[in-house]
Amino acid sequence: MLRLRTLIALLIVALVGLAPLAATAADGDEEVFQAALKGITASSFEEQLAAIDTLAGLGDPRAVTLLRALGGGMLQVRKSDGALVVAERDGRDYILSDPFTGEAMGTVSRRDVDKITVNNALRGAITAALSRLALFDPDVAKRREAVAAALKYPSPEMATALNKALEAEEDADLRRGMERALAAARISSPDKAERLAAIETFAGSSDPDIRSLLMPLQDEATESDPEVRTAAAEAIKRIDNRLALFRLVGNLYQGISLGSVLLLAAIGLAITFGVMGVINMAHGEMIMLGAYTTFVVQEVFVAALPPAYLNYYLIVALPVAFLVTALVGAALERGVIRFLYGRPLETLLATWGVSLILQQVVRSIFGATNRRVANPDWMTGGFELVGGIVLTYNRLIIIVFAFAVLIALAALLRYSFFGLQMRAVTQSRGMASAMGIVTGRIDAMTFALGSGIAGAAGVALSQIGNVSPNLGQTYIVDSFLVVVFGGVGSLWGTLVGAMSLGIVNKFLEPYSGAMLGKVLVLVFIILFIQKRPRGLFALRGRAAEM
Amino acid sequence: MKLLKRAAAVLAVAGLMGASGEAARAADEGPIKIGVLHSLSGTMAISETTLKDAILMMVDQLNASGGLLGREVEAVVVDPASDWPLFAEKARELIEGEKVAAVFGCWTSVSRKSVLPVFEELNGLLFYPVQYEGEESSKNVFYTGAAPNQQAIPAVEYLMSAEGGSAERFVLLGTDYVYPRTTNKILRAFLHSKGVSDDDIMENYTPFGHSDWQTIVADVKAFASAGKKTAVVSTINGDANVPFYKELANQGISATEIPVVAFSVGEEELAGIDTSNLVGHLASWNYFMSVDNDLNYAFIDKWWEYTGDKNRVTNDPMEAHYIGFNMWVQAVRQAGTTDVDAVRQAMYGQTVRSLSGYDVQMHTNHHLSKPVMIGEIQPDGQFEIVWQTESPIVAQAWSPFIPESAKLTADWSYPWVCGNCTEPRYADWFTN
Numbered sequence: 001m002l003r004l005r006t007l008i009a010l011l012i013v014a015l016v017g018l019a020p021l022a023a024t025a026a027d028g029d030e031e032v033f034q035a036a037l038k039g040i041t042a043s044s045f046e047e048q049l050a051a052i053d054t055l056a057g058l059g060d061p062r063a064v065t066l067l068r069a070l071g072g073g074m075l076q077v078r079k080s081d082g083a084l085v086v087a088e089r090d091g092r093d094y095i096l097s098d099p100f101t102g103e104a105m106g107t108v109s110r111r112d113v114d115k116i117t118v119n120n121a122l123r124g125a126i127t128a129a130l131s132r133l134a135l136f137d138p139d140v141a142k143r144r145e146a147v148a149a150a151l152k153y154p155s156p157e158m159a160t161a162l163n164k165a166l167e168a169e170e171d172a173d174l175r176r177g178m179e180r181a182l183a184a185a186r187i188s189s190p191d192k193a194e195r196l197a198a199i200e201t202f203a204g205s206s207d208p209d210i211r212s213l214l215m216p217l218q219d220e221a222t223e224s225d226p227e228v229r230t231a232a233a234e235a236i237k238r239i240d241n242r243l244a245l246f247r248l249v250g251n252l253y254q255g256i257s258l259g260s261v262l263l264l265a266a267i268g269l270a271i272t273f274g275v276m277g278v279i280n281m282a283h284g285e286m287i288m289l290g291a292y293t294t295f296v297v298q299e300v301f302v303a304a305l306p307p308a309y310l311n312y313y314l315i316v317a318l319p320v321a322f323l324v325t326a327l328v329g330a331a332l333e334r335g336v337i338r339f340l341y342g343r344p345l346e347t348l349l350a351t352w353g354v355s356l357i358l359q360q361v362v363r364s365i366f367g368a369t370n371r372r373v374a375n376p377d378w379m380t381g382g383f384e385l386v387g388g389i390v391l392t393y394n395r396l397i398i399i400v401f402a403f404a405v406l407i408a409l410a411a412l413l414r415y416s417f418f419g420l421q422m423r424a425v426t427q428s429r430g431m432a433s434a435m436g437i438v439t440g441r442i443d444a445m446t447f448a449l450g451s452g453i454a455g456a457a458g459v460a461l462s463q464i465g466n467v468s469p470n471l472g473q474t475y476i477v478d479s480f481l482v483v484v485f486g487g488v489g490s491l492w493g494t495l496v497g498a499m500s501l502g503i504v505n506k507f508l509e510p511y512s513g514a515m516l517g518k519v520l521v522l523v524f525i526i527l528f529i530q531k532r533p534r535g536l537f538a539l540r541g542r543a544a545e546m
Numbered sequence: 547m548k549l550l551k552r553a554a555a556v557l558a559v560a561g562l563m564g565a566s567g568e569a570a571r572a573a574d575e576g577p578i579k580i581g582v583l584h585s586l587s588g589t590m591a592i593s594e595t596t597l598k599d600a601i602l603m604m605v606d607q608l609n610a611s612g613g614l615l616g617r618e619v620e621a622v623v624v625d626p627a628s629d630w631p632l633f634a635e636k637a638r639e640l641i642e643g644e645k646v647a648a649v650f651g652c653w654t655s656v657s658r659k660s661v662l663p664v665f666e667e668l669n670g671l672l673f674y675p676v677q678y679e680g681e682e683s684s685k686n687v688f689y690t691g692a693a694p695n696q697q698a699i700p701a702v703e704y705l706m707s708a709e710g711g712s713a714e715r716f717v718l719l720g721t722d723y724v725y726p727r728t729t730n731k732i733l734r735a736f737l738h739s740k741g742v743s744d745d746d747i748m749e750n751y752t753p754f755g756h757s758d759w760q761t762i763v764a765d766v767k768a769f770a771s772a773g774k775k776t777a778v779v780s781t782i783n784g785d786a787n788v789p790f791y792k793e794l795a796n797q798g799i800s801a802t803e804i805p806v807v808a809f810s811v812g813e814e815e816l817a818g819i820d821t822s823n824l825v826g827h828l829a830s831w832n833y834f835m836s837v838d839n840d841l842n843y844a845f846i847d848k849w850w851e852y853t854g855d856k857n858r859v860t861n862d863p864m865e866a867h868y869i870g871f872n873m874w875v876q877a878v879r880q881a882g883t884t885d886v887d888a889v890r891q892a893m894y895g896q897t898v899r900s901l902s903g904y905d906v907q908m909h910t911n912h913h914l915s916k917p918v919m920i921g922e923i924q925p926d927g928q929f930e931i932v933w934q935t936e937s938p939i940v941a942q943a944w945s946p947f948i949p950e951s952a953k954l955t956a957d958w959s960y961p962w963v964c965g966n967c968t969e970p971r972y973a974d975w976f977t978n
Binding site: 045046073092110115117119120121123124127152208209211212213214215216219243247250251254257258261360363368369370372374375380381382384388389390392393394395464465466468470474506509510513514515518 | 922
C-alpha cells in the first residue's frame, strides 16, 4: 500500500512538475531534503514546522510517505545511528521499519528509540502539506478531501498549489470547491483587488468557517483599507443573518432530539404509571438493566464472533434487553407490587427499595466504574445539514427509534387482543373480570410490557450516555415530569409532553445556560400543574379515579 | 533547604511543648493504623475506588519489606458513599475510634471542606491527592495534588504559545460547583493579565452528570467562528465527560481546529470512551501513565500484578497518593514516631522521587513542588506528552490573580506559622 502511494506520488510529481527544483538541480535538492529530515527531528518547534513546509514544497515522493508516518505519530529516531525509522508498538518494544522502503529493521526496546513528538500545530501543518500534494491525486475522493482541507488551511503556498490544480481539474464540483479554497487563500493576499474578489466569492456563503476567515478583514487592527472593511462587514452581516436562521433550525432539531430521549425514557412509565397507576420508582433501573444487557451482548459479540459482526450487536441487544427487563418487571409485579395496589405510598417506598437493590446488584456484578458501550460505525459521526449544523447519526437514529416504539405501542394497545384486555382492565377492573379476563395476568403482562419498553430504551440511551449503576437515576425524574405533564394515562400526552419539554429546554438553554434552563422548565411545570392538575391530555381510567 | 529544616526544628520544639497527652495516643504496640477515606459507592466511586486500591497495594508492599518502625501497617478502609456529611462522620470515626496515624482520602473539594473541621479539631493528618482550586492551607492537610498554578495556568499558557496553536479566544466549560468556578475565576483574571478581553471569553456551567451536549458544542462552534483561534478549557468533572467527548467527535470538531484542554480527564476517565476521534485533545497533569522511566514502568507492573488486570490504568491522583504515602513513611521514619505533630514537622522539606521522574518536595505551605505536563490524547486512550516544565514548580496555595487572595500567605514554618495570614504571626519575636 505504502509502495503504491509512493508510486502514485512519484507519478504526480513527474506529471505536474510541482517541484521545479527537482527537475533542475537534483543534487542540491537532495541536500535540502536531508536538511529537512534533520529539521523534523529538531527539538525546536519552529524548526520542525519549517522542515515540514520544506518537505511539502520539494515534491519529493519520499516526503509524502515521511509526512504520513510523522502525522500518524509513527516516526522515531534510532538512538544508535540517528536514523529515522517507522516504529510500531508491540507491548513495550517497537517493531522498526524503514520509512521509505518499508523494509523491516528488527525489534528494539523503547530505550533504543526516541519518538518525534507531534502536537496539534504540527499535525495541522502536516495535514495542510499533505492536502496540498493530494490536490493532484488521481482519486477523486482524495482530491475532495484535499479541497476540504485546503479551505481550512489557507496560505500563499496553498494558493499556488490550487492554481495549478485548477488547470488540470475537470470535475465541476471540485472546481467550485477549489475556487472557494483559492479565494480563502487570497483573503490574506496583499493585493486589495484580490481580497475584494475573495469577499465577493463568499458573500453568498453560510459557512461558519468562512465567517471566521472574513473576520480579520472587518477589523481595523488587521485591515487597513476601508473599502475592504465595508465589503467584509457587509458580507459577514449577510452570513450572520443566514446563520441565525439556521441556528433556529438547529435548536429545533436539538429540541426534538432531547424530546425523543425523554420520550424513550418516559414511554415505559406511561404504561406502568400512566395506565396502571403504579408509582414505579424502579423504572429508571429498568432502563439501566437494558443498558447493561447491551453491554453484555456487546461483550458476547466481542468474545464469540469475528469483529465484522460487532457492528450489528445492537440489533441483537434490542430484543434481548426487552426480554430481560420484561421478565424482571413481571417478577417485580408478581412478587411485590400486586400486594400493594391502591396503596400508592407503600408502592413508592417498595419500588424505591427495589431500585436501590437493583443498583447494588449491578454494582456488585459489573463494578462501580462505567462500562464502555461502543457506538457501531453506523451510529458514529454525523453530516452537516447546512451552515455548520451537524446532525449526528446516533441522535437521528434515536429520534426514529423513539417514534417507532411509540407507534408500535399505540398499535398494540389499539388493535391487539392483549391491548383490548388491557384497556378493559384499566377502565373497569370489576367489569373486565366479570367478562372473564384474568386481571392478575393482564396486570403482570402490562407491567412487563412497560418494563420491557424501558429496557429497549436503555439500549438506545446507552449509545448517548454513560452506562453506570446510576444511569436510571438520571432519567427517573425527567420521566415522571413528562408523564405528569403530558397527562397520566395518555400516550399522545406523553409524546406531546416529551417534545414540548425538549424543545422548550433547548430554546431556553442558549440564553439561560443548562442549569437555569432546567430550573425554568421545572417552575413552568409546577405552574402548569397548578392550572391543569391532570396534565395536557387528561384521561378517564383507573389512574384518574384514584 | 537548611533554613527550612532549621525552621522546622524550631517549630517542632514549639509543637512538642504545646502537645497534650494526646501525643501518646498512638499505642506503641500492635500495627500502625492508617485510614482510607474514599467513596466506594455512589457517583464518585468511579474515580475513588482506584485510589483505595493503590493505597492498599502500597501498604502491602511496605509490610512485605519489613513494615514501619518495626511494626506492621494496617489500612482501615471506610466507605463515605459519595455523601459529603458522611465524610466528616467517617473521618471522626477513623481518628477517634480507630486512632489512625494518618488518613489518605477525599476527591471532590466539597468532601475535603466537609472533613476539614474534624481534622483540625482532632489534630489529624489528611493526605489529599487531587488537583484542586487552591485557596486553602490547613496545617492538618497535606495537598499532594496540583494547585492552579501547577495545572490550569501552564495549560492556558501552552494554548497561547505558538506551539500550542496561539489561541486568542477561550471557552471555559465547567461543572457547576466550587472547583470549576474558582478555577475559572483565576483563569479569567489570568487571561485579563495577558490582554484577553471579556469578549473573547465564554463561560458555561452544566450540572453534574449532564448528558445532552448538543447545544453547548454548537455554541462553542459558533463562538469559534470569529476569526480568532479558539480553545476550550474544560473543568467538566466526572462521567459527564463521556457524552461531551462523544458529541465533540460526532460533530466533527477536531483538535487541530478547536483543541480542548481538560483538567479532570485522565486515563481512568478515557477508559470509557473510544478515543480514535479525539486524538490531539489535551489534558494537563503532573503525571501521565505514558511517562517514560523505569520507576513508572515498575509501578505499573506492580499495579497490574496487584489488580490481576493488565487493562488497569494508572493516573495522576494515584501518583499523588504514591508521593503522599512515601513521604509520610519517610517522615515517620525520620521522626521515629507516628505522632501527628512530630510527623508534620518531619514532612517539611521531605523529598520523594515521583513516578513522573522528578524529585518532588513538600513545602511549608503544605503543598508540593511538581512538574507540569501537557499530554495529547492518543488512539489507545493514553496521553502523549507534548510539553513539560524543565523542573518542578512550587505550588501557590493562594492565587496571585485573585486580589483578595493575593495578599495571603500560607507558611507553617517560623515566623509565619499560618495558612492564611497577611503578616507573620511571630514577626515581632525577631525584633524583641
